[in-house]
Each structure stands twice: as C-alpha cells, then as structure tokens.
Amino acid sequence: MSAASCLLTEDQFLCSICLDVFTDPVTIPCGHNFCKTCITEHWDINVPYQCPNCKKLFYTRPELQVNTFISEMAAQFRQSAQQKASSSSSEQQAAKPGEVPCDVCTGTKLKALKSCLVCLDSYCETHLEPHLTRSGLKRHQLIDPVENLEGRMCMKHDKLLELFCKTDQMCVCMLCSISDHKNHDVVPLKEEYEGKKAELGKTEAEIQQMIQKRRLKIQEIKHSVELSEEDADREVADGVQVFTALKESVERRMNELLNTIKEKQRKTEKQAEGFIKELEQEISELKKRSTEVDRLSHSEDHLHLLQSFRTLNTAPPTKNWTGVRVSPPSYEGTVVRAVNQLEETLSKQMKKLFEAELKRVQKSAVDVTLDPDSANPWxxxxxxxxxxxxxxxxxxxxxxxxxxxxxxxxxxxxxxxxxxxxxxxxxxxxxxxxxxxxxxxxxxxxxxxxxxxxxxxxxxxxxxxxxxxxxxxxxxxxxxxxxxxxxxxxxxxxxxxxxxxxxxxxxxxxxxxxxxxxxxxxxxxxxxxxxxxxxxxxxxxxxxxxx
Missing domain, CATH: 2.60.120.920 (SPRY domain)
Known part of the structure; x- marks a missing residue:
C-alpha cells in the first residue's frame, strides 16, 4: 500500500473544505470525499444538501460512513509528510522578511519555531532545546512564534495578560484582577477565547448563509434575465411577423387600389379613343362632301349640277352624337373599401396577437378564494x-x-x-x-x-x-x-x-x-x-x- 501511496499526490489527500489532509474521510453519493466533520458542518449551515464540488443536490441528507480505505491512505500520507517535515527541520533556515526571528541568535537570525510567554523570547530549533529538555523550562507556555511579546504583558504590573475582564472587555493580569478589576467578572483568557471563537464560528455560519442567499439571489436574477431575453426574443419575432404581414398587406392593397383606378381610367380612355376615332372618320367624310359641294356649286355645267345635286344634297350617313358622353369613372368608395379590407387584415393579426398574449398571461394563473372577513354583510x-x-x-x-x-x-x-x-x-x-x-x-x-x-x-x-x-x-x-x-x-x-x-x-x-x-x-x-x-x-x- 505504501508503494501505491507514493504514486498519489498531496491534493488527492486534501479535503476541499478545510484544505487539510482528510480526517475521518467520508464519500458522498456523487463520489466526492470530505472530512466527516467538514461536510457535516457544511450541511448544517447550507440547505438544500449539495455537493460543494459538483453542486449535485440531494433531496434527503445522505448518511455518512467513514471510508476506511481512504482513511488508511490519508494516515500513511500524513505520517510520511510528518517524517519529511522532521528530516527537513534539521536544516536551519534564516528568518525571511515577515517571519519571526530567533531572539537568542547572534549574527544571522534564524527562523523561530516557538515563542515563550514566560521568557518573552522566540527561539529557533537550537535555542528551543532547553525548553524541551530542562524540567524547569518545560513548565513554560510555548506558542507558535509571534512578534511583540511585550504586548502580551501588563504594562502596569509587568505580568502576563492571562485573564479577561468581561466587565471592562479587556485583557488583564493576575494582579489586575485583585486591584483595579476587583469584583469584576474575570475569567481565564482561554475561556473567553473559546467563547469568542464560538461566536466567530456562529458569525461565520451566518456569513456563509448570507453568501448562500446572495448566490441564490444571483441565480434568481440571472434566471429572470434569461426569461426576459426569451420574452424579448418572442416579442420581437411576433412583432416582426405581424408588421411584415401588415406591410405586405398594405402594399398588396395599395397595388390593388392603384390597379383598380388605372383600369377604370384605361377603360375611360379606350372609350374616348373609340368615340374620337369614329368622329374623326365622320369629319373626314364630311370634309369630302364639303369639297364636292363646293366644287359643284362653282360648276357652270347645268346638266352635271342637276344630275349630281340629289346625291350631294342628301345628308351623309352620320351618327347622332347629341346624347353621347364620356363620363369620368366614379372612384367614390374605392379607397374606403381598400382601407376596410386592410382593417380586416389588421383585425385578424391583432386577434392572433391577443390569443398569443392570453396564452402567456394564463401561465401566471393563481388560485384565488374570497375572504369572508372582508365581505359586505349583504x-x-x-x-x-x-x-x-x-x-x-x-x-x-x-x-x-x-x-x-x-x-x-x-x-x-x-x-x-x-x-x-x-x-x-x-x-x-x-x-x-x-x-x-x-x-x-x-x-x-x-x-x-x-x-x-x-x-x-x-x-x-x-x-x-x-x-x-x-x-x-x-x-x-x-x-x-x-x-x-x-x-x-x-x-x-x-x-x-x-x-x-x-x-x-x-x-x-x-x-x-x-x-x-x-x-x-x-x-x-x-x-x-x-x-x-x-x-x-x-x-x-x-x-x-x-x-
């Protein structure tokens, strides 16, 4: 198994919630792994139950069982990591900017591993050894290296600030508790620390809930925008369809109107042309007769005049044009009828629009019942x-x-x-x-x-x-x-x-x-x-x- 674990990377043994090596790893139904405590606390805060990695929703809270195989692998990895850390700690490193230096080192200041709250000094691995081996120093309180250890001392009594006055909400030393803060509600610093840490945990949970609510609100807003885009696209499509049909109908009706007017005018012109042609033919015949009459009237041939007079004096075969008229065509009602037809087309399109609109608004139907407490007594x-x-x-x-x-x-x-x-x-x-x-x-x-x-x-x-x-x-x-x-x-x-x-x-x-x-x-x-x-x-x- 150790050989197999060597092939795995550190990321494969880290919980994606706490970002640390698995502790009591559990596998949820979607296949992802988490520390049992981490996923339990996550689901205590966040509802509905959802995988933090793939976001898969579970309608009921999954039961959690420790995955023994992954647990053993994680334990081996942790042990291996600790061994590597121990072997590398022997190689002393100089303190870098931002790191706490050893207060005892002379010359090059090495990186401090611990700070002593009694001695008020920070120590590298070499200078820390007495605190780990000597009985008197073993009782000193060691913490992770911090700067400004003097700030942890009472400025008045030069004693360690190891108590907390809840009355004045400040850190105090043992002498403060029996002098300036006598009869105040004073508790050990660790006790107040645990309480405040619990409050911070609660605050963090509330913050996470607020974050979750806002993420849900973002999703809601995005969904509203998507629905709005769908509605806008649909309205544009409907509008284009209606106005295109209306435009085509207007053009069609206009062309029909123009053709009707032109056809009436064409018939009138054709009728007039026929009359004019017929009249011109009669005029031509009459001019011929006029020429013959004029010539005969100047003739001195008595016999010819008398023989021709009967035929020339007879009226030529002409039409009685007295009652003939070319009346302009009537256009009354032509435009009105075209507009009425257009209005019928528009009404049909409007009806289609209203039907589509009614379908959409009916999707917002709600169940409504009357309130007897508001009803008039009649x-x-x-x-x-x-x-x-x-x-x-x-x-x-x-x-x-x-x-x-x-x-x-x-x-x-x-x-x-x-x-x-x-x-x-x-x-x-x-x-x-x-x-x-x-x-x-x-x-x-x-x-x-x-x-x-x-x-x-x-x-x-x-x-x-x-x-x-x-x-x-x-x-x-x-x-x-x-x-x-x-x-x-x-x-x-x-x-x-x-x-x-x-x-x-x-x-x-x-x-x-x-x-x-x-x-x-x-x-x-x-x-x-x-x-x-x-x-x-x-x-x-x-x-x-x-x-």
Whole structure:
C-alpha cells in the first residue's frame, strides 16, 4: 500500500473544505470525499444538501460512513509528510522578511519555531532545546512564534495578560484582577477565547448563509434575465411577423387600389379613343362632301349640277352624337373599401396577437378564494369561496376593520407584493359588476370611489351594456361583444393591470405606469341584486390554458 501511496499526490489527500489532509474521510453519493466533520458542518449551515464540488443536490441528507480505505491512505500520507517535515527541520533556515526571528541568535537570525510567554523570547530549533529538555523550562507556555511579546504583558504590573475582564472587555493580569478589576467578572483568557471563537464560528455560519442567499439571489436574477431575453426574443419575432404581414398587406392593397383606378381610367380612355376615332372618320367624310359641294356649286355645267345635286344634297350617313358622353369613372368608395379590407387584415393579426398574449398571461394563473372577513354583510359567499352574489338581505356579521360596511365589495384571501398573477371570473348573466385589484390600505367604510387614486384598478359594467375603466378620469369602453368571462392580469414590477375577454381572446383595457408599493388583493363586486335582475353570481373560474 505504501508503494501505491507514493504514486498519489498531496491534493488527492486534501479535503476541499478545510484544505487539510482528510480526517475521518467520508464519500458522498456523487463520489466526492470530505472530512466527516467538514461536510457535516457544511450541511448544517447550507440547505438544500449539495455537493460543494459538483453542486449535485440531494433531496434527503445522505448518511455518512467513514471510508476506511481512504482513511488508511490519508494516515500513511500524513505520517510520511510528518517524517519529511522532521528530516527537513534539521536544516536551519534564516528568518525571511515577515517571519519571526530567533531572539537568542547572534549574527544571522534564524527562523523561530516557538515563542515563550514566560521568557518573552522566540527561539529557533537550537535555542528551543532547553525548553524541551530542562524540567524547569518545560513548565513554560510555548506558542507558535509571534512578534511583540511585550504586548502580551501588563504594562502596569509587568505580568502576563492571562485573564479577561468581561466587565471592562479587556485583557488583564493576575494582579489586575485583585486591584483595579476587583469584583469584576474575570475569567481565564482561554475561556473567553473559546467563547469568542464560538461566536466567530456562529458569525461565520451566518456569513456563509448570507453568501448562500446572495448566490441564490444571483441565480434568481440571472434566471429572470434569461426569461426576459426569451420574452424579448418572442416579442420581437411576433412583432416582426405581424408588421411584415401588415406591410405586405398594405402594399398588396395599395397595388390593388392603384390597379383598380388605372383600369377604370384605361377603360375611360379606350372609350374616348373609340368615340374620337369614329368622329374623326365622320369629319373626314364630311370634309369630302364639303369639297364636292363646293366644287359643284362653282360648276357652270347645268346638266352635271342637276344630275349630281340629289346625291350631294342628301345628308351623309352620320351618327347622332347629341346624347353621347364620356363620363369620368366614379372612384367614390374605392379607397374606403381598400382601407376596410386592410382593417380586416389588421383585425385578424391583432386577434392572433391577443390569443398569443392570453396564452402567456394564463401561465401566471393563481388560485384565488374570497375572504369572508372582508365581505359586505349583504353578500353571500359560497362554501368553497369561489362565488359571490347580493342577496337583498343583510346578515348580522361581526364588525371588523377589514370588512366593507356600505359598498357591496369583497376581497380575495390571497395578496401579492411582487411578480405576476392572473385569474378569471365568470360574469355571464349579470347586468352589473366590478372587477380588478385593490391595495391593502384602501378605505373600507362608507361610500367609496373606486379609482387608482384611491387604490383601486377596476373595470365595471352598468346598465347591461355600459362598460367603463375606472381610471382617472373614467374611460368609456367600446366592446364588440359582451364578455362572459373576464381575465385579470397583474405585473407588479411593471405596474400593469390588464383585463381580457377570455372567450374572444381580446384585450378589454390596461392600466399602465402604475406604481405599486403595497400588497395587492383581487377585488370583486357583484353589485346589488335589484330584485333578482342582477342575481347571477360572480364565479372565480379555473383557468383553462388556451392551446
């Protein structure tokens, strides 16, 4: 085995946590080795359980058993290293800059191996020997070599600082403890050292936890950036596709419009050319007749004139042009029809966009239930917290600061202070309703105006077909169809609240540029019953992701 160990390097026997030779080495499931104490303390601090080398996650904490083979190899390596260190220590080295020199050496100062807290001197290997062999010196306290040993002495009593006054938080000597620090809480220096070392260990553990949390936050931020890049790429692709199709449609419609106008003009010109050609032919014939008439009128041949008069006096075969007109073509409606066709194309593209957008926001769906503690006493909530309607009968409920006492409002139990969330509400069969989100600090008593200024971002239906966004000022909405299911989407960081007609896959309205600083709650108002006219409930519906 010793021959085999000679072939291995020092790095193969070092724990990657403590960077020292293995002590009770254990092998974890991914195959990496650590000191048992090191990996145990690491997992006590860091959760989830993860290999420090390859970062492999373990969902349950692995059981640790000492790897006897590696343990024996490490022991042999340690023994070999100690032997090498012993053999090399005989070769005395001069103290280098930054190293503690021997206080006894004359001439070249050798490197000190130990410092004596009694003698207040540091010794090289040669001058240290008396402290290792003489009985009187063996009782002296030796430590690793340090400079400024005088700083370890009490300046007042010239005694070793071997005690710690917890009252004054300072190191003291034995005489100090019975004079200036009498009746103080004084403990041995080692005891305070152990306590402070334990505190440092706890502080180190807390620091490691803070480091781990920040590493996780870095991963979270990087993941957010990756998602943002994916969203940006998708939006660019969708935008390019839509605008390319729109551009092609515009060019196509423009060419069709120009061709239509040109074709009408061509037909008009062709008709006019035909008329002009026919008229020119008649003019040519008439000119011939005019020439013959003029010649005959100057003839003195009585017989010839009388014989030719009948044929020349008869009107030539010409067309009656009185009612003939070349009317300019009518272009009324040509451009309008082309624009209407373009608008139809744009509407189709917009519908595709809204369908894709709805698919994306539905991925942020959350489970929402109504909060009975916030519900107005006139409201009836279903046992599962998914439905609410006005009952025309006021219940006797305990007064709570979170309960709406006048307006028939209710909030969800769930609140959100970051990220995105989405939910859907069935409004089918209702003549009035209000939906949206509200911040935690909203007014809940008395008459309430639901506007963004007051902490409400909502849309409503009134009088069966009057839709409004309760913005500042309110916005009258023109919808192509009455929605039966409304989707509500919120992006907290973006400051966005959007409402969708789920069945039509159409955007109803968006509040943009909002500044959220509090928790947001889904908000519902089924509005008064009106004697059964508006008795249908608002129903929080499960989100069926659009395919």
């Amino acid at each position: 409201l009836i909530l279903s046992n599962d917290g998914k439905q609410v309607h006005d009952h025309d009968v006021k219940k006797n409920l305990p007064k709570r600061p979170e309960r709406f006492d006048t307006c028939v409002y209710v909030l969800a139990k769930q609140s959100f202070s970051s990220g995105r969330f989405y939910y859907e509400v069935q409004v089918k069969g209702k003549t009035e309703w209000t939906l949206g989100v509200a911040r935690e600090s909203i007014k809940r008593k008395g008459i309430i105006t639901s506007s963004p200024q007051n902490g409400y971002w909502t849309i409503w239906l009134r009088n069966e077909n009057e839709y409004k966004a309760r913005d500042d000022p309110p916005v009258l909405l023109s919808l192509k169809s009455q929605p039966e299911k409304v989707g509500v989407f919120v992006d907290y960081e973006e400051g966005l609240v959007s409402f969708y007609d789920v069945d039509a896959a159409a955007l109803i309205y968006s509040f943009t540029g909002c500044c959220f600083t509090e928790k947001l709650y889904p908000f519902f108002s089924p509005c008064p019953n009106y004697g059964g006219k508006n008795s249908a409930p608002l129903i929080i519906s499960p989100v069926n992701h659009t395919e």
